[in-house]
Amino acid sequence: MRSPVGFALSTLDRQVQWLVAALLLGLGLLFVFSPLAWLLVRSVYSPEGDFVGLAQFARYLDTPSLQDSLARSLRLSAVAACITSLLAFGFAFSLCMTAMPGKRLFRGVALIPLMSPSLLMAISLVYWFGNQGALKSWMGTGTIYGELGIVLGSILWTFPHALMILMTSLATQDGRLAEAARTLGAGPWRIFLTITLPQCRYGLLMSFVLVFVLVITDFGVAKVIGGQANVLATDLYRQVIGQQNFSMGAVVGVFLLLPAFGAFFLERYFRARQSAALTARAVIAQPSESRMLALVATLFCSVLGLVFIAMIGMAIVAAFVSFWPYNLSPTLKHFQFDDMDGGGWETYWNSLQMAGGAAVIGAVAAFFSAWVVEKSRIGQGMRESLNLMATLPMAIPGLALGLGYILFFNGPYQPLQFLYGSLSILVFCTVVHFFSTAHLTMLASLKQLDKEFEHVSETLGHSFLRTLFSVTIPMSLPAIFEVAGYFFVNALTTVSAVVFLYAPETQLASVAVLNMDDAGDVAPAAAMAVLIFFTAAGGRLLFGLFSHFVLSRTQQWRQR
């Protein structure tokens, strides 16, 4: 029998759950759904505000230069996605399936690009292979500015994203299948072709799709190193910033949305297929003991690792020498951002504030959205709507999101217009931009907690909320810190979503890199990119240490 007190508590619980869910859903409608809707609506209205249907799409597809950039975007993204996935598969295979020494080191080096803006890779490429490049002779009669540079830069910065997907894919292989194949007379090569590769096919497809979308929606690399080669993302930037043609910008934004939406649904499909293939009794595959294979793997990973070190190393060198390549004396003058066009130390402090805000707000919001979806007992419809809202940002490229924010928050009859041009809107936009991964991470973490904790607490007469604060939140702290660190690093390095949204006094460091590079101050741009890299790495370390400290204090239950 339930006591009347228990009943009252449970009603309160339900109300609080509803309140949290409704609040999050409302925020989602405001900051995710509405900007997206405005973008779609604007694409069928002319700049003068008349409804024109799909006429602007037709005009876009009829313009030869724009056709050209559409075709180029598709082609370059496909090439970069193929090469990145292949290289990342080799790297992931070396890490997971061979006896290569120094795996932690190699893994750490491969994750360098995660902590720098995509622009950094492009700037480094210019320093290595550009007109004054250290290795310009390697280019022969060709040039790094253009398609080659876009592809190389894209491969470099998307590499860790592909690597993480493929490592998960290889690490969840069922080792018993390879054993069975060996007893049936299969050699290493046949096992690789018939057992390892088929088990990785979803991982490879997902990696291809992800890199394709990252490249087609990124404009940092193309902007810095693309030269005359226009792509969809630079078109969008030029339409909006250069020509202030928001309607045409919206049209390009919709073109960017299409591959991202396709990827979104493909990913969901693959994820379901992959988890179905993995049985609970699977045994982790043992790395091969072959020394020959380990040697090949070490060589392969060393070459790639050296490339990453060369990229970040060149940016650091460029930041600290007087005038590459003519005067190599060390200097700090490139860090005097206040003297540069489009720079200023203020942008760095803005970035720190924005990243800190995004880390806190993002982590709290992601925890509660995952909590409502996984743990609350309000109606299924509400939970599914929230889950959809939380995973939707994955399908919105940064540029399209940023444009949607301008159109919505700077639109007519907008009571929230005061947000426009503030640092807050940058925080909201960034939180939304990176929300899906954070939400899914939290969800995975909450799924590991036994569903019955809530039932136990309730039968013991505790309220749902007390379980939240005494059990669920403490046990989720490591994941919460991980998510906060994720928001922090991405808020520092992102360019695409915020490039339309900043006001002169809220400019960010990553945007300053773009603007200084645009103004010809390449060395200060490199200096700022390096500063971002070290800040992101430091932030990640700090979150790691904090998480470690909290772990040692509150997570004793994890030890056996």
Added chain:
Amino acid sequence: MAQLEVQGLTKAYSGVSVLKNVSLSVDEGEFVCLLGPSGCGKTTLLRIICGIDRPSQGHLFFDGSEITHLPPQRRRFGVVFQSYALFPNLTAEQNVRYGLQSLKGPQQRERAQEMLALVGLEAYGERFPAQLSGGQQQRVALARALAPQPALLLLDEPLSALDAKVREGLRHEIVAIQRRLGIPTIMVTHDQEEALEMADRVVLMDNGEIAQEDSPLNLYRAPTSRFSAGFVGRVNLISAVIEEEGLRIGPTLWPAHPSWSAPSDVGASVTLAVRPQQISIFPEGSSLPLVDFADDAVVLPGRVTHVRFAGASWGFEVQCGALNQVLRVEQMNTGQATAPWGTDSRVLLAIPHAALLPVPASPSL
């Protein structure tokens, strides 16, 4: 003639010995079961025989030539894994054909069909493993292992993942196929019933060593250690002291009996094992034991402390004052409406002399 010879096999993982100096041989056409509790090293031994794991020390010979360092793909042994490890992206037939690389396409197909027919699945070749039941997957795994005509068949707990009914049916089927093909076979199991029913010879393992190796019947009838006696079937262990004229069990001296080929040291203690179903129960004060067994039984008074109903049989725990221990007794259920003996009944237990088996205290022979 022995086909497989295992000599002095030792396996240690980071200092912990999983196998200690194990030697074993398998003859032509023989079905050998490795039986033991989990963690006794039986699966490790199987993995070393098929070549997936390598021994720390020791040698393996097959048909007289050494195979210790031969990789698994060159041993020509068929293996059925506990989880079956069927390739999920291949159909049943493609799974069976996986090991038939040396054959041409049509011959491959023919052989695969033949194997599927052998396990009664000729109609299921086009199905994927996920579309088959557990028992069917098990048969496909068996067909896949047998298809390349292996010189030795290795089965790692092949039935443990199946329902009890399916398991019993497959026991007969596997043995029948093994007999028909005459292929030497080693099966790992922790299920003693399975081992006793299927094997020509049972190798009982404990803690990385072979505890006893014998035919199923002998293993059951004449355990050579406390471990064997306790692991295979249920057993009561009774202490006794050897005296000149016989054995002293409890306070009473029992005359010597031919089946007690016990050590002749007078004054030494021995342990005697007796199966619960070999003890008869009579009412207190009854003279029936004397009639039924003449003088060839140890008769002890006792009190029933616990009654257990197990369907086909009744189980009783009887407190035996003379031995100061509780003996387990089992009787067939012949259809009575109530338990033949209630709790607290005073009874007489009769243990035939022939049922009392001396067991050495240490596992060594």
